[in-house]
Amino acid sequence: MTPARTRVAVVGAGIGGAACARWMADAGLAVEVFDKSRGVGGRMSTRRATWIATDGTERLSHFDHGATGFTAHAPEFIRFVEQAAGDGLLSRWAPRVAPNSDAPPDASGLWVPTPDMPTLSRALLADLPLHTGCTVEALRRTNAGWTLEGRGSTIGEAFAAVVVAMPLPQAAVLVRPHQAEWAQRAEAVGMLPGWVLMGVSDESAATSEWDLAWPVSGPVASVVRNDAKPGREPVRGLAHWVVHATPEWSQTHLESPAAEVQAALQGALTAWLGHSLAWHHAVVHRWRYASVHASVPRPAHAGAPSAVVTKDGCWWDSRTGLGVSADALGGAGVEGAWYSARALADHITDQPPGSQTPCYA
Structure with missing residues (x-):
């Protein structure tokens, strides 16, 4: 037996x-x-959203509203990532970084699950x-x-x-x-919160020249053109945005109504871009525990x-x-x-x- x-x-x-x-x-x-x-997927998640276009048709969009991507440093994790990539679960992404961004050193070497974040x-x-x-x-x-x-x-x-x-x-x-x-x-x-704005707007020439940005100041931590990521399906004439607020701003506005947060982040994005966007759809999500701030105390x-x-x-x-x-x-x-x-x-x-x-x- x-x-x-x-x-x-x-x-x-x-x-x-x-x-x-x-x-x-x-x-x-x-x-x-x-x-x-x-x-x-947890914080490696993708949000599905339906919205009505100006011609009255229903559209479906996807937003990677948790982790944008990730890097691999330790040899054992690199082997795991390379195996997953060989199985078609991950793709390398070298995003075009917007000018005047406060980009981290390894921003050009991100791994992204495809076709969406929960794939892995x-x-x-x-x-x-x-x-x-x-x-x-x-x-x-x-x-x-x-x-x-x-x-x-x-x-x-x-x-x-x-x-x-x-x-x-x-x-x-x-x-x-x-x-x-x-x-x-x-x-x-210490775990820090994170508010995230997801939305669809008309594309402009100025926003079609880069895929990822880290504003140097203000309430926005990062701006992602979600449709520029590997395995995602871009739609001609439209831009799919994922905008992460800074942990500090998110903490201050942790319990603010979603409508107020959405308006504030749309306004912050407009201010950073230097021009307004024609929005077709927008929504926000709050991650109460988005990122690690402090290490684990030793016993x-x-x-x-x-x-x-x-x-x-x-x-x-x-x-x-x-x-x-x-x-x-x-x-x-x-x-x-x-x-x-x-x-x-x-x-x-x-x-x-x-x-x-x-x-x-």
Whole structure:
């Protein structure tokens, strides 16, 4: 008789959760993935929007309103990216940068999932049980294992382990009853919000000469011509915009009405461009936890033997089967999320749930 495979629940289907789930499944674990959104990808997301053109026809547009793209630096992550590119999941993008932009040094070497941002996460999760539109509000541990609860009902149960793969302030809510120290450290991590304007306008000669801009001042952090990215479908005569506000401006206007934020960002874009745009469609989205601002505090008992891993990109308690993966633990950004996921998957396979093997935090 074949022994039952160890069941693991992954809460969060962003790139970190998807990558961790894939590695654990490939190692022989029985993995199920849960996410509150309708789709996967987390902050590597693409918004679909319908709008009515001036001729009365309905149009469909796509906006990559989370991460614009990402870079690869560590050799292991570079190998992963190159393999994904070979599989047709990623394309290299060398955007034309607008004049007078405060561009980062590696702006010319971005990787972009194609044809949309969730492509990479979808591929990693392709053959795994996936539950979307499923908000996990609490974790409960019994003799039978971990139970996932949400909105007054049981979402899943009898898991030997749970991986919480989400921004640390959100992870704190789930882990607090089981790892109070983790929750305290997670809440101390600075995460910055981000308002994003998505819209369609008539194209002008001035805006057709560049693809990406970083204004040097004002409320706008970056301006992206979404239709210029690899795998996207440009429409003649139209410009598809994704405008990210600065973290500071977003924090100040965190609870402002969406209509006010939209008007302010449209006005800021107009001021920066130096001319107005003829808008056909516009909408805003708020990322409450958009980017990492501060590093993860080190534990006071660093160096003490423990079954809890905290030193290299993840948190894992092999005694209870609880783990946390997050970009803030791995170094921020897409690569940080991937690294944290890689570290956690390795620890779970090396120290399975129920193991008392010590390591050093």
